[in-house]
Amino acid sequence: MASLRIATLYLFYRDEDQIAQVQSEADAGAARSDEIDKKTLEIRPVDDEVYSEVASVADELPDHAPRFVLLSYPLTLDSGRLSVPYVMLYYLPITCNSEVKMLYAGAKELMRNTAEVNKIIEIDSAEDLDDIEDKLKES
Numbered sequence: 001m002a003s004l005r006i007a008t009l010y011l012f013y014r015d016e017d018q019i020a021q022v023q024s025e026a027d028a029g030a031a032r033s034d035e036i037d038k039k040t041l042e043i044r045p046v047d048d049e050v051y052s053e054v055a056s057v058a059d060e061l062p063d064h065a066p067r068f069v070l071l072s073y074p075l076t077l078d079s080g081r082l083s084v085p086y087v088m089l090y091y092l093p094i095t096c097n098s099e100v101k102m103l104y105a106g107a108k109e110l111m112r113n114t115a116e117v118n119k120i121i122e123i124d125s126a127e128d129l130d131d132i133e134d135k136l137k138e139s
Contacts, residue, residue: 030071032050034046034068034069036103046067066096067089068115069088072086073087083136085118086117086118
């Protein structure tokens with residue numbers, strides 16, 4: 001069921017099933033990308049795609065625009081235990097303008113709370129996803 005929720009300045013549009021889908025496909029790994037429409041201040045999915053590989057997510061990240069990426073990523077800890085952290089990647093490239101940076105900074109906690117993630121990992125380039133497993137193990 002789709003929901004439209006007003007929170008401060010932002011409209012948050014997300015199908016609740018989309019968030020659940022990322023969480024439920026955690027065993028294989030799953031990711032979804034969200035953006036903010038600058039005119040309507042609507043936070044919405046970039047597309048209906050659920051990515052199963054981190055490399056696919058990296059390929060889709062734009063060079064000059066931020067994104068919120070919800071990620072479930074299975075990994076084996078040093079202890080041998082399987083863990084599937086559910087995190088939000090806050091992608092903020094250094095090449096985006098100050099206005100857009102402020103727009104996303106203002107919505108970061110709203111996105112975190114709505115998606116119910118425990119941790120935010122900040123990245124500024126798609127190449128940072130190459131080390132995502134190490135960043136997840138740090139948490």
